[in-house]
Amino acid sequence: MALIVHKYGGTSMGSTERIRTVAKRVAKWARAGHQIVVVPSAMSGETNRLLGLAKELAPAKPDESYSRELDMLASTGEQASSALLAIALQAEGQPSISYAGWQVAIKTNSAFTKARIESIDDARVLADLEQGKVVIITGFQGVDENGHITTLGRGGSDTSAVAVAAALKAAECLIYTDVDGVYTTDPRVVPEARRLHTVYFEEMLEMASMGSKVLQIRSVEFAGKYKVPMRVLSSFTPWDIDINEEAASGTLITFEEDEQMEQAVVSGIAFNRDEAKISVLGVPDKPGIAYQILGAVADANIEVDVIIQNLSKDGKTDFSFTVHRNDYAKTLDLLKEKVLHSVGAAEVSGDAKICKVSIVGIGMRSHVGVASKMFRALSEEGINIQMISTSEIKTSVVIDEKYMELAVRALHKAFDLDQA
Amino acid sequence: MALIVHKYGGTSMGSTERIRTVAKRVAKWARAGHQIVVVPSAMSGETNRLLGLAKELAPAKPDESYSRELDMLASTGEQASSALLAIALQAEGQPSISYAGWQVAIKTNSAFTKARIESIDDARVLADLEQGKVVIITGFQGVDENGHITTLGRGGSDTSAVAVAAALKAAECLIYTDVDGVYTTDPRVVPEARRLHTVYFEEMLEMASMGSKVLQIRSVEFAGKYKVPMRVLSSFTPWDIDINEEAASGTLITFEEDEQMEQAVVSGIAFNRDEAKISVLGVPDKPGIAYQILGAVADANIEVDVIIQNLSKDGKTDFSFTVHRNDYAKTLDLLKEKVLHSVGAAEVSGDAKICKVSIVGIGMRSHVGVASKMFRALSEEGINIQMISTSEIKTSVVIDEKYMELAVRALHKAFDLDQA
Numbered sequence: 147m148a149l150i151v152h153k154y155g156g157t158s159m160g161s162t163e164r165i166r167t168v169a170k171r172v173a174k175w176a177r178a179g180h181q182i183v184v185v186p187s188a189m190s191g192e193t194n195r196l197l198g199l200a201k202e203l204a205p206a207k208p209d210e211s212y213s214r215e216l217d218m219l220a221s222t223g224e225q226a227s228s229a230l231l232a233i234a235l236q237a238e239g240q241p242s243i244s245y246a247g248w249q250v251a252i253k254t255n256s257a258f259t260k261a262r263i264e265s266i267d268d269a270r271v272l273a274d275l276e277q278g279k280v281v282i283i284t285g286f287q288g289v290d291e292n293g294h295i296t297t298l299g300r301g302g303s304d305t306s307a308v309a310v311a312a313a314l315k316a317a318e319c320l321i322y323t324d325v326d327g328v329y330t331t332d333p334r335v336v337p338e339a340r341r342l343h344t345v346y347f348e349e350m351l352e353m354a355s356m357g358s359k360v361l362q363i364r365s366v367e368f369a370g371k372y373k374v375p376m377r378v379l380s381s382f383t384p385w386d387i388d389i390n391e392e393a394a395s396g397t398l399i400t401f402e403e404d405e406q407m408e409q410a411v412v413s414g415i416a417f418n419r420d421e422a423k424i425s426v427l428g429v430p431d432k433p434g435i436a437y438q439i440l441g442a443v444a445d446a447n448i449e450v451d452v453i454i455q456n457l458s459k460d461g462k463t464d465f466s467f468t469v470h471r472n473d474y475a476k477t478l479d480l481l482k483e484k485v486l487h488s489v490g491a492a493e494v495s496g497d498a499k500i501c502k503v504s505i506v507g508i509g510m511r512s513h514v515g516v517a518s519k520m521f522r523a524l525s526e527e528g529i530n531i532q533m534i535s536t537s538e539i540k541t542s543v544v545i546d547e548k549y550m551e552l553a554v555r556a557l558h559k560a561f562d563l564d565q566a
Numbered sequence: 567m568a569l570i571v572h573k574y575g576g577t578s579m580g581s582t583e584r585i586r587t588v589a590k591r592v593a594k595w596a597r598a599g600h601q602i603v604v605v606p607s608a609m610s611g612e613t614n615r616l617l618g619l620a621k622e623l624a625p626a627k628p629d630e631s632y633s634r635e636l637d638m639l640a641s642t643g644e645q646a647s648s649a650l651l652a653i654a655l656q657a658e659g660q661p662s663i664s665y666a667g668w669q670v671a672i673k674t675n676s677a678f679t680k681a682r683i684e685s686i687d688d689a690r691v692l693a694d695l696e697q698g699k700v701v702i703i704t705g706f707q708g709v710d711e712n713g714h715i716t717t718l719g720r721g722g723s724d725t726s727a728v729a730v731a732a733a734l735k736a737a738e739c740l741i742y743t744d745v746d747g748v749y750t751t752d753p754r755v756v757p758e759a760r761r762l763h764t765v766y767f768e769e770m771l772e773m774a775s776m777g778s779k780v781l782q783i784r785s786v787e788f789a790g791k792y793k794v795p796m797r798v799l800s801s802f803t804p805w806d807i808d809i810n811e812e813a814a815s816g817t818l819i820t821f822e823e824d825e826q827m828e829q830a831v832v833s834g835i836a837f838n839r840d841e842a843k844i845s846v847l848g849v850p851d852k853p854g855i856a857y858q859i860l861g862a863v864a865d866a867n868i869e870v871d872v873i874i875q876n877l878s879k880d881g882k883t884d885f886s887f888t889v890h891r892n893d894y895a896k897t898l899d900l901l902k903e904k905v906l907h908s909v910g911a912a913e914v915s916g917d918a919k920i921c922k923v924s925i926v927g928i929g930m931r932s933h934v935g936v937a938s939k940m941f942r943a944l945s946e947e948g949i950n951i952q953m954i955s956t957s958e959i960k961t962s963v964v965i966d967e968k969y970m971e972l973a974v975r976a977l978h979k980a981f982d983l984d985q986a
Contacts, residue, residue, distance in 0.1 A: 169623075199646075199650055203582050211663065219653075223642075225638060226639050229620075233639075234624065246638070248668070295669075
């Protein structure tokens with residue numbers, strides 16, 4: 147019998163009917179003798195409804211006092227859903243109690259709307275668990291040192307659940323969601339995509355950062371920092387399926403490399419079309435040039451992802467990088483106005499019709515030739531690679547966005563990801 | 567320039583448009599140099615929506631742990647409306663900050679869903695006021711000594727506002743509502759009813775207890791205990807009316823008898839048809855009989871209002887009392903089953919078609935003949951009086967409910983309440 151944290155997303159909490167189903171599932175785990183802590187999200191749509199009201203009142207006022215009030219407002223969604231779940235559990239005959247973030251001292255910094263958890267007081271929760279209660283802790287929120295309510299930003303309930311699991315030294319943190327696990331790639335693009343039984347923490351981190359929306363990247367980072375075993379599983383399986391079957395379902399995110407476990411070279415294919423490419427051509431190749439270009443971009447608070455500098459030729463070089471598509475026009479304008487002439491470049495150009503496709507796998511650390519296998523698979527499909535970026539466990543390429551699905555399918559097949 | 571508490575009800579906070587109007591009104595008071603604390607209710611309909619969700623999950627489970635969760639749930643309504651008002655004020659350029667009950671230590675006992683305020687920490691609020699902020703404090707809620715959120719029960723926001731005003735030693739507590747003051751009687755029954763400029767605390771207490779719905783009776787009791795001057799005024803006057811005109815509008819509830827002020831013998835006519843009459847006839851007239859009858863009723867948690875014992879005749883007496891209509895059938899059954907035979911009564915009978923009409927006035931203390939004037943006015947209309955009950959500043963009669971409006975109009979005229 148173990149201490150286990152369950153996290154349920156907004157869709158799982160989306161109606162009283164669904165909350166009742168969550169209660170039945172949680173009560174099943176409690177009856178099996180486990181100590182259960184639940185971290186629920188707000189009912190789906192509720193956070194948007196509340197923030198929509200705020201927007202009607204103050205269309206744009208992004209200062210700190212406004213952000214503080216947004217957190218006061220948004221935090222009510224999780225408090226309500228937590229109380230409703232406690233009531234549903236009691237109706238099932240399962241003793242339970244709900245706590246707002248401040249009541250169990252989920253201390254955060256004061257960065258309203260995007261706070262970071264600093265500590266959690268576990269004494270109160272452990273005492274309730276000892277008494278046989280299911281303890282429900284509001285996700286997404288905390289309290290700063292001055293007693294102001296904070297929220298963790300979108301998807302913050304995942305992070306809350308992991309932080310609670312870490313503080314309570316939970317055996318596992320089960321993230322119940324509307325998908326049944328982490329897949330080798332998006333099944334909507336590759337019907338043969340397989341669910342992974344396990345995925346390594348670093349792989350998950352790369353996949354999350356590459357746009358795989360299953361888990362919020364901060365929750366994965368947190369899990370890695372505190373070595374909290376996380377499992378992603380579906381909240382839409384019947385609540386009364388066998389508990390052992392349920393406990394082994396979904397995808398487990400692990401931290402230790404186990405030789406017994408499936409050890410594919412590549413675990414998954416991630417992709418996104420959120421980025422755009424910017425090129426600064428004919429730049430004099432001298433020290434400080436990268437800083438002059440990217441420093442101006444960073445000063446405008448624009449995040450840069452892939453960066454490529456071509457080989458120099460005749461004392462000139464070309465410089466390319468990608469930014470989020472939302473920042474594309476702004477970045478082009480900025481470079482044309484402030485950078486083009488000052489660095490003596492010939493031209494600034496851009497392309498928003500690109501995508502990024504990556505292969506991710508912890509096995510790449512110990513295997514050679516993985517990247518070249520990727521490039522060959524793409525070339526066999528006649529896909530031109532525009533940019534390449536590599537890390538220890540990931541190789542990404544930037545290509546024309548019209549080839550995205552084709553590339554993903556080709557790579558999925560080339561690395562035998564459709565084979566169990 | 568003074569410290570003033572504003573309280574806005576659910577209707578006044580019922581939409582973002584109305585919240586914006588509240589913000590403009592509050593900002594006007596702040597710009598005039600006053601220190602303003604606002605206690606808002608939840609947006610109208612919100613508390614019912616939340617409690618409705620709870621009811622779907624647990625149709626009936628009135629134990630303490632369930633009540634605790636109801637308070638966690640219901641308290642979110644005021645937290646959200648308070649944050650929205652703070653945002654609306656900031657959009658008006660008025661610095662403001664909102665606090666949940668626990669953040670300014672509105673300490674209550676642990677009677678969930680009907681808690682009583684014990685203390686408020688004023689330091690934080692006063693510091694914000696000094697900085698020129700409008701401080702918004704959630705109504706209706708507090709926190710008990712174990713850090714559990716409590717609510718004060720329906721209408722509790724009025725009580726919160728008065729308690730905050732008492733703690734901060736506010737000059738006045740303005741209760742903004744959907745009526746423009748306290749009237750001599752309900753204008754829907756008597757079109758000539760006049761708004762009172764002032765009403766004495768004790769009169770207000772009697773009127774509130776008699777079903778005049780302008781103020782929650784507990785808030786009036788609280789105001790009396792701490793001598794907080796309260797004013798009931800309309801939130802539907804244009805927000806930009808002259809502040810001095812607004813400050814003198816509505817009805818002021820006062821505590822000191824001022825000879826200068828209007829000193830009518832009778833200030834108002836209250837009435838309700840919430841009660842039903844129960845009679846226990848032919849009861850042996852011996853000591854302990856009242857206790858045997860009413861003790862059984864009290865044990866069943868039924869509240870009794872007017873009680874009459876007839877003069878004894880042949881060693882027998884009749885015993886009549888009123889209960890809330892919702893308790894009528896239950897009380898009759900109880901008496902027939904448990905009391906009728908044990909006290910040796912001849913018969914138990916009841917009548918739900920009654921009403922109670924009262925004249926209220928602090929002047930009754932020092933005037934004789936007020937009650938007989940009331941009885942004459944009723945007799946001139948051919949209205950039979952079934953029960954009479956008197957207190958120092960009130961005389962109530964129970965009559966057939968079909969005469970209610972007629973009786974109210976006759977009394978309003980008999981006591982010249984239509985004359986300024």
